[in-house]
Amino acid sequence: MFVDEVQISVAGGKGGDGCVSFRREKFVPRGGPDGGNGGKGGGVIIVAQEGMTTLLDVAKRREYMAQNGRPGTGKKRHGLSGEDITIRVPCGTLVKNAQTGDVLRDMKTHGQRLVIAKGGRGGFGNTHYATPTNQTPRYAQKGRKGESRDIVLELKLLADVGLVGLPNAGKSTLLSRTSAATPKIADYPFTTKTPYLGIVDLEKFRRFVMADLPGLIEGAHKGLGMGDEFLKHIERTRLIVHIVDIAPLDDSAPEDAYRIIRNELSSYSEEMASKPEIIVANKMDMTDSEERLAEFSKAIDRKVIGISAVTGKNLQRLLTEIAEVLWPAKK
Ligand SMILES: Nc1nc2c(ncn2[C@@H]2O[C@H](COP(=O)(O)OP(=O)(O)OP(=O)(O)O)[C@@H](O)[C@H]2O)c(=O)[nH]1
Ligand SMILES: [Mg+2]
Incomplete structure (x- = not known):
């Protein structure tokens, strides 16, 4: 079967939260801030793939959510970034906004990439906010949400x-x-x-x-x-x-x-x-x-x-x- 039209939801992962943490060591009674940044959320990427002739594989799922970034932790450790999701589509696939029907991109050539939903930025840990006048910031930034949208993939590669x-x-x-x-x-x-x-x-x-x-x-x-x-x-x-x-x-x-x-x-x-x-x-x-x-x-x-x-x-x-x-x- 040639599947030539598929609607899916895509969402980038949320960024990891920044961390509030202070150094705690023996003999260092009042350690400075050491909260790390959150990791970036993963993105959803569409890639045109030669040799594919249907959207059948893509149609097996309705939602494509990339992984969230991990939160930062103490000792200035940054969270890991979420992994990207790659959706492979046949060359000749149109990517459309599901609400408006506007064509966002024509995936014509092999290897062409489109980041269709960006992952959210990770939040800064409290280390980032330390200044000479505020050496013990007790706040950190939350990770941002990833982009999300509904899209329609339409294969124009029907045989002529x-x-x-x-x-x-x-x-x-x-x-x-x-x-x-x-x-x-x-x-x-x-x-x-x-x-x-x-x-x-x-x-x-x-x-x-x-x-x-x-x-x-x-x-x-x-x-x-x-x-x-x-x-x-x-x-x-x-x-x-x-x-x-x-x-x-x-x-x-x-x-x-x-x-x-x-x-x-x-x-x-x-x-x-x-x-x-x-x-x-x-x-x-x-x-x-x-x-x-x-x-x-x-x-x-x-x-x-x-x-x-x-x-x-x-x-x-x-x-x-x-x-x-x-x-x-x-x-
Ligand atoms: N001499 C000669 N042999 C050909 C030509 N075209 C195809 N053949 C041979 O005919 C045989 C069948 O070719 P295929 O292209 O597999 O035929 P098909 O129509 O796709 O066959 P099915 O998939 O079984 O329906 C192969 O041995 C080919 O090498 C040609 O122009 N000249
Ligand atoms: Mg044949």
Whole structure:
């Protein structure tokens, strides 16, 4: 499941109180003040983390409270600072003020940090207040409260493009060639077990998220091979890239493979069936592929882009075609 919106409360830890204390030693009847400062409260920090694709982990908790600072103690010992809490979110997560909906930050790049709730300052111990005219201050400062707020995390990393096809068509290979994602690739069907996301960077400011789905089989829409679960994840994509193996080992016809998947998409929902689709013939590095491609295109009476996810052939053209659907030129 992609969890794409979560509301949480965050709070920095309270600062530790300062300490009132006086030196007590043998032979030092009236020792001076020696109360230490309180420690700083921990902060709550949001960090963008590459490779995460859902807010599922974040959603396991409603409240994120950092640790309080420890109070100061005698002998001028300062309290320990409270520990920070780090909330890791996928790159592309918007941090919003839950009350107003204002975007506080777009966590775009890996490692980007946002201190969302500062910890409170620790209070000064009485040592701090000693002056020549008041050598025995009997007060210390309280620790300050940490910041607290309600925020909404919203993941914008929903897939724009969904890759579908029979098992072994080369979906994961294509994703790994066009993004930094590293899905498992192998020469047997059902290698991919769960949807996988990759970010494809085009030119500046243009990037899209592509979801690699596990291979679909006949009956997927009814739940065979968990196909309905997977199809759910591409419900909100704007475009389907349908990959067909142009030279399948069992010599089956590419148009049959194509129709099986089309049938699953339309049985799943009307909406799915009517999504824009780019048809891709993969493994064009295999022998006789040009002839096969021509036959295939003719059989289904649709335009087909021939690529090789392995050699990289025509990948740029495919990405350009995808971009044209996602960012149509204004007339
Ligand atoms: N010759 C050739 N082999 C390819 C090409 N693309 C993928 N393959 C091979 O096809 C096999 C399946 O590739 P995957 O990318 O795992 O296929 P998939 O569609 O993700 O498969 P599932 O996850 O099982 O649905 C692997 O052995 C790949 O190396 C290609 O362009 N040319
Ligand atoms: Mg795969």
